[in-house]
Amino acid sequence: MPVTDQPRLVVDGLTVAMARSDVAILQGVSLTVSAGEVLGLVGESGCGKTTLGLAMIGYVRRGLRFAGGSVQLDGRDLLTLPEHELRQLRGATLAYVPQDPATALNPARRVGSQLRESLTFHDVSGDAADQRVHELLEEVGLGATPDVLDAYPHQLSGGQQQRATIAMAFACRPALIVLDEPTTGLDVTTQRTVLDTVGRLCRQYGVAAVYVSHDVAVVAGLADRVAVMYSGRIVETGRVRDVFAHPQHPYSQGLLRAVPSPDKAEHLVGMDGVPPRPGHLPDGCSFAARCPIAQPQCRTQTPPMVAAGQPHHEARCLFVDPASGSRWATPTSTLATPVTADESVLTVSGLNAAYATADVLHEVDLVVPRGACVAVVGESGSGKTTLARCVVGLHANWTGQITFEGHPLAPGVRHRDSVDLRRLQYVFQNPYASLNPRRSIGGLVAQPVDHFTGENRRDRDHAVLEALETVSLSVELAGRYPDQLSGGERQRVAIARTIAVAPTLLVCDEVTSALDVSVQASVVEMLRRLQRDHDLSLLFITHNLALVRSIAQHVVVMRDGRVVESGSVNAVLDAPTHEYTRRLLSDVPRYRSAIGR
Numbered sequence: 101m102p103v104t105d106q107p108r109l110v111v112d113g114l115t116v117a118m119a120r121s122d123v124a125i126l127q128g129v130s131l132t133v134s135a136g137e138v139l140g141l142v143g144e145s146g147c148g149k150t151t152l153g154l155a156m157i158g159y160v161r162r163g164l165r166f167a168g169g170s171v172q173l174d175g176r177d178l179l180t181l182p183e184h185e186l187r188q189l190r191g192a193t194l195a196y197v198p199q200d201p202a203t204a205l206n207p208a209r210r211v212g213s214q215l216r217e218s219l220t221f222h223d224v225s226g227d228a229a230d231q232r233v234h235e236l237l238e239e240v241g242l243g244a245t246p247d248v249l250d251a252y253p254h255q256l257s258g259g260q261q262q263r264a265t266i267a268m269a270f271a272c273r274p275a276l277i278v279l280d281e282p283t284t285g286l287d288v289t290t291q292r293t294v295l296d297t298v299g300r301l302c303r304q305y306g307v308a309a310v311y312v313s314h315d316v317a318v319v320a321g322l323a324d325r326v327a328v329m330y331s332g333r334i335v336e337t338g339r340v341r342d343v344f345a346h347p348q349h350p351y352s353q354g355l356l357r358a359v360p361s362p363d364k365a366e367h368l369v370g371m372d373g374v375p376p377r378p379g380h381l382p383d384g385c386s387f388a389a390r391c392p393i394a395q396p397q398c399r400t401q402t403p404p405m406v407a408a409g410q411p412h413h414e415a416r417c418l419f420v421d422p423a424s425g426s427r428w429a430t431p432t433s434t435l436a437t438p439v440t441a442d443e444s445v446l447t448v449s450g451l452n453a454a455y456a457t458a459d460v461l462h463e464v465d466l467v468v469p470r471g472a473c474v475a476v477v478g479e480s481g482s483g484k485t486t487l488a489r490c491v492v493g494l495h496a497n498w499t500g501q502i503t504f505e506g507h508p509l510a511p512g513v514r515h516r517d518s519v520d521l522r523r524l525q526y527v528f529q530n531p532y533a534s535l536n537p538r539r540s541i542g543g544l545v546a547q548p549v550d551h552f553t554g555e556n557r558r559d560r561d562h563a564v565l566e567a568l569e570t571v572s573l574s575v576e577l578a579g580r581y582p583d584q585l586s587g588g589e590r591q592r593v594a595i596a597r598t599i600a601v602a603p604t605l606l607v608c609d610e611v612t613s614a615l616d617v618s619v620q621a622s623v624v625e626m627l628r629r630l631q632r633d634h635d636l637s638l639l640f641i642t643h644n645l646a647l648v649r650s651i652a653q654h655v656v657v658m659r660d661g662r663v664v665e666s667g668s669v670n671a672v673l674d675a676p677t678h679e680y681t682r683r684l685l686s687d688v689p690r691y692r693s694a695i696g697r
Contacts, residue, residue, distance in 0.1 A: 107132035108308040109156065109276055114169035116148075116155055123379040125151050125164060126332045133276070133308040138299065140323030140340065141312045142355065144616045145587055146375060148332040149312045153278040156310060157194040158186045173276055173308075192222040195269035199281035201261035204268065205253040211264050212249030218271045236267040240297050258480055259290030266297060273305045280312045284614060287479040287643040292687040295322050314616045316359050317646065320344055320691030325412075328352045331375050331386040334405070338413030344691055348408040348415035350391045358621035362673070362688045365649040370622030374586060385418070393419060444503075445470045445605050445637045446491065451500035453483075453490050453661075460486045461498070461661045468605065468654075473631060473638035475652035475669070477645055477684070483661040484641045488607050491639065492526040505604060522552040525598035529610040531590035535582040541568075542578030545596050552601050567600035568593075571626055588619030592626070599630065606630075609641045624651050645688045649673065657681050 109132060116126040126148050133139045141149050154160060156171055158178035171178045173193070178186065190196075198204050206214055212233060219229045234244035240263040242248050253261055262282055269277055279298060283291040299322055302309045313319050319326055319340070326343050328336040328351065336349040347353045357369040373390040376382060382389065388398040398418060405414045446468040453461035461483050468474045476484050489495035491502060496512030503509070504524060510516050528534040535544055545564045549555060555563065565575045571592040582590055591611055598606055608627070612620040628651065630636050640651055648655055648669055655672045657665040657680065665678040676682045 106134060108135045108174060109133040109310075110170075110172040111152075111156065112170050112172070114152070114155060114171060115167040116151055116160055116164055117167040118378070119163050119165045121379075122167070124167065124332060125378050126155065128169070129332075129334055130169075131327055131334060131337060133310060135275075135306040135308055136303050137325065138302055138309045138311055138323045140319030140326040141310055141329060142314060142316060142319055142326060143329035144314065144375060144618060147329040149314075149329055150280055151332075152329070153280050153310055153312045154196070156276065156278055157190060157196055191218060191274075192272040193275050195272075195274040195277040197262075197265055197269045197277065197279040197282050199284055201258070201265040202253065204265045205261060207253050209252070210249065211251050211253065211256070215264070215268055215271060218268050222272050224272070232271065236271055237264075239270070239301060240264070240267045241293060242267070257290075259286055259293065262286065262290075262294055263297060266294065266301070270301050270305065270307075274307060276308045276310075277302070278310045278312065281314070283318060284313075284315070288645055288684055288687040288689075289479050291318070291689075295689075298322065315689070316344070316355055316617055317689035317691040321689045328355070331381060332378065333386070333416065335387070335417070336408070336415040337405075338408065338410060342408075342410040342413040346409070346413075348413070348420045349387075349417045350393055351387050352415075354390075355617055356691075358617040359691060360617075360621075360624075360644075360646040360650045362646040362649065362685070362690060365669070368621035368624050368650050370620075370625065371618045385416075395419075443470050444468060445505060446639065447501075447503040448487070448491070449501045449503070451487070451490060451498055451502065453486055453495060453498040455486075455497065459661070461490070464500075464658075464661070464663055466656055466663070466666070468637050468639055470637055471631070471635055472654060473627075473640055473652040474654045474656060475640045475642060475648045476656045476658060477642060477648060478658035479684075480643065481660075482658040484643075484658055485609055486661075487658070488526070488609050488639065488641050492524055492607055493521075494526070518552060522548075522601045523604040524607070525601065525603040525605070526607045527591075527594050527598060527609065527611050529613060531587065531594045532582075534594055535590055537582050539581070540578065541573075541580050541582070541585070541593055544582075544593060545578075545600050548597055548601050563600050567596040570599050570630070571596045572622075586619070588615055588623065591615065591619075591623055595623075595626070595630075599634070602634075603636065605637045605639065607639045607641070610643065612642070612644065612647065620647075627651060645673075645684060657684070 111129055111131050114126055114129040115124055117124045129152060143149055160166060166179050215233045215236060216229050219232055224232060237244040237248060242260060242263055283294050311323055323340050326340050327334050330351050336343055336352045343352060347356055354371040360368055371390055376386055384399040384401050385403050388394040401418060403416050403418045405416050406420050408415045408420050444467045448464055448466040451461055451464040464487060478484055486495060490498045493513035493516055498511055501508055504520060509520060513521060542564050545567050546560055549560050549563050568575055573592050612623055615623060631638055652669050655669050656663055659680050665672055665681045676685060
C-alpha cells in the first residue's frame, strides 16, 4: 500500500511529566504519521524518544503521567480511552517492538506457541491461526519449519529472535507499530534483513510506523520522514532527504557530523557538553549551552518551530536559513595513518578454540603491529568475541599459539604472570554490566591500580585522577557512582580503569555498539588520541563496518570462526577479494546515498 496524505496518527501538543511534580519529560510534542509511512525518531539517549514511542500507544512508565495534549489514531484519542479498551487495542491495533527481543519473548514457551497466543487473544484461532503463523514466519524470512516453530527463544540467534518479535507485532496487522531500536547490537547483515522486513511489511499492510533509533544511517535508509528530538522537544522535522541533506538546527548538524563514513577515513566530531536534565532546562533554547552559533538572545527566547524552506520541513531555531543548509558539511580532515613499528605486539598463530565439544575458532592467524589498531569484523557468531577472550585469557580451551611482546601466553589468566595481565587489558561491551554499581568512580579506577601496582595512597590517587583526565572526564566525577553517569561517561570510566595501569595492548569488544553517534565519535577520537599519545596498540572488535576506517589501520574479516580476509583497511574495504566481505560492505547503511533517493 503506498503512503497516503491522510494522517493515521496525529500527536498534538503531547506533554508527559513526572507523576508527583510538574517536571516535564516531553513538552508540547506534535507530529503526524500516515498509513504506509515510516517516521524516524532520532536523538541522543535521554532525549525522550522511548517515552514518546510508548506514549503513542497510550502508555507511560511508572512515575510518569500524561499532562496534556492528545494522541489520535484514526480519529480516536488514545489518552481518553479506559485502560481495558487500550488493552484490547494493544497487540491488535497498536504494536510495540522493544530493543531487546528477550523482553518480548517468553523464554519458557516455544516460538510457534507464542505467535498463536498473540492471535487467539484477539479472536483468531484454529486453522486460521495456524495458517497466519505460517504466513507470518515466511514474511519475516524465518520459514515455518519445525526448527523455528518448536524452538525456544534461546535456541535462535539474536536476529532470528528479533524477526520473531516483528512477526508477533504484525500478527494482527496493526494500524500503528512503534519499533524501539530493534537493530541495535545486530551485525550489518542481520540488521539489513530486519530493516528490509520492517519496510516491506509496513507498506504492504498500510501500517503507520515509528522507528526509534540513534543510528542516523539506518533511519536514512528506512524512513520516509524524520523527527529530531532534544531534551523532550522536537527540534527539526521533515522528509529524510530534506533534513539530512540540509539540516537547519545546529543539533541536527552536530549529529550528522558525528556519523562515520564507510567510504573514507575522517575525523569524527562529537558534540561538547551533555543535554540538560529534566527539571533543569535553561531559559531560552535548551541547546544553547552546546551550540556553536548561539547568540545572547538564544538564552532568553524559546524558539518556535518555523518553516525551513522545503514543504513540511521545520526547525526550532532562531537562525533558520535554508540558503546555508550545507553548513554542517564543513569538510572534515582526512585521517593520517599513524606510524607503526615493524615489530608486532601480538601474534596469533593457528588458533583453534572450542566450547565443550563445539569448535568455534579454526586456524585463526592475526598480527597486531606495535602502535597500530587492528579491527576484527564479521557477523554475530563469527567468533570475534571468542578470539578476544582467548587473547586476554578469559577463555582457556584453545590450542595454537598467542605471542604477546615476544613470548607465548598461557591459555588462562590463572597461568599468566601479573606483568602480562597488567599490560594486556580488556574493555567490555556493556559498561552498565562491567562497572560495580556499589563502587564510586574513583574506587573503580583505583581497583586495578591497587591490584597490579600496590602504590601508596597518594600515588594511587594521582594515577586515578590522571586516568580520568586522560579520558576527558572531570575529576569531580570521582566521588559519583555509575548510575549517576551517562552511557558514554560509563564507557570512558571503563577505559580509564585500563589506562590507569599503563597497558601495551587494549582489547575493545564492541565498546561503541550501544552509544549515540555523537558519544561514539567522542570515544573513537579519544581512543585514537590514546593510541597516539601513549603508544597504545588496539584490537578493536566491532560489527560496525562504518567505524573501521575512522579507527583502524588493519582489518580482519571473520566468518564461522575462520579468517576469510585480512590486510590494510584501504586494501580490504576498497577492493575486497572475498564474496563475504563484499556482502558485508553492501549491507552497510550509507545515509549520504540514502538521502538522494
